[in-house]
Amino acid sequence: MVAISLEQISHKYLTDSGETTALTDISFTIEQGEFVGLVGPSGCGKSTILSLIAGLLFPSAGKVTLFGEAVVRPTHQLGYMFQQDYLLPWRTIEQNVLLGLEITGRLSQAKRERALRLLDEMGLLGTADRYPHQLSGGMRQRAALVRTLASEPQVVLLDEPFSALDYQIKLQLEALIAQTLSSHRLTGLLVTHDLGEAIAMCDRIIVMAGRPGRILRILRVPDTIRALSPLEARESAEFHGLFRQVWRDFQDEA
Numbered sequence: 001m002v003a004i005s006l007e008q009i010s011h012k013y014l015t016d017s018g019e020t021t022a023l024t025d026i027s028f029t030i031e032q033g034e035f036v037g038l039v040g041p042s043g044c045g046k047s048t049i050l051s052l053i054a055g056l057l058f059p060s061a062g063k064v065t066l067f068g069e070a071v072v073r074p075t076h077q078l079g080y081m082f083q084q085d086y087l088l089p090w091r092t093i094e095q096n097v098l099l100g101l102e103i104t105g106r107l108s109q110a111k112r113e114r115a116l117r118l119l120d121e122m123g124l125l126g127t128a129d130r131y132p133h134q135l136s137g138g139m140r141q142r143a144a145l146v147r148t149l150a151s152e153p154q155v156v157l158l159d160e161p162f163s164a165l166d167y168q169i170k171l172q173l174e175a176l177i178a179q180t181l182s183s184h185r186l187t188g189l190l191v192t193h194d195l196g197e198a199i200a201m202c203d204r205i206i207v208m209a210g211r212p213g214r215i216l217r218i219l220r221v222p223d224t225i226r227a228l229s230p231l232e233a234r235e236s237a238e239f240h241g242l243f244r245q246v247w248r249d250f251q252d253e254a
């Protein structure tokens with residue numbers, strides 16, 4: 001089943017100084033359970049695509065659908081992870097991960113227990129009563145992931161979720177997130193500047209170019225790389241071959 005579909009999307013922003021064409025002729029689909037990376041230079045429209053899927057923006061032309069339904073407003077089917085964890089400093093980790101359920105009036109004992117199981121899955125059960133400032137950056141991002149998953153989304157949009165972390169923590173978190181999305185059979189769309197991250201984590205990669213934002217190509221990550229953990233993948237010859245191939249696309253485009 002198709003989870004996300006963009007059909008011939010164009011998007012223009014209107015500003016005081018005129019019009020900016022952020023996206024032109026963007027079409028792709030993402031199957032349920034797939035994990036897709038969106039890579040491209042700064043300003044090529046990656047965040048605009050996420051906002052269109054999230055129902056926070058409406059395209060100037062074209063159609064965005066989520067599980068076959070036109071996107072007209074934000075929905076609970078979507079969860080987000082951002083570069084910053086946006087944990088509220090005055091709430092404990094448990095209170096933070098339950099926040100989304102609480103403010104949408106969906107909190108129940110069963111959902112609370114599920115959230116605690118997720119904290120346990122992420123190795124964070126012992127931190128439930130602690131406050132965000134008492135956790136490391138990697139632990140905070142894991143707590144942010146639990147908060148996202150606690151709301152039971154079907155699709156998770158990840159906007160540079162690792163870019164504020166140390167390299168080693170980032171590699172550990174990449175593996176954990178790829179495995180968690182797959183074990184919960186979630187659909188994921190990862191925006192990243194890091195081509196290696198997309199190759200190491202995703203099933204397919206949408207490679208974009210800028211001015212105006214458009215798709216250069218969409219490629220499937222070979223099973224030989226998919227079979228490896230993100231850390232092992234980075235060390236494989238196939239990874240380096242694919243990295244060079246996409247890098248050449250960027251160079252040709254530049």
Ligand SMILES: Nc1ncnc2c1ncn2[C@@H]1O[C@H](COP(=O)(O)OP(=O)(O)OP(=O)(O)O)[C@@H](O)[C@H]1O
Nearest residue numbers: 013014015020022041042043044045046047048049
């Ligand atoms: N609210 C806005 N008003 C006007 N122009 C905008 C607005 N948001 C984005 N743009 C322009 O649209 C284009 C695409 O921006 P977008 O933020 O989607 O790119 P991006 O690929 O996510 O960039 P980055 O990787 O730096 O986050 C850019 O030229 C940007 O300047």
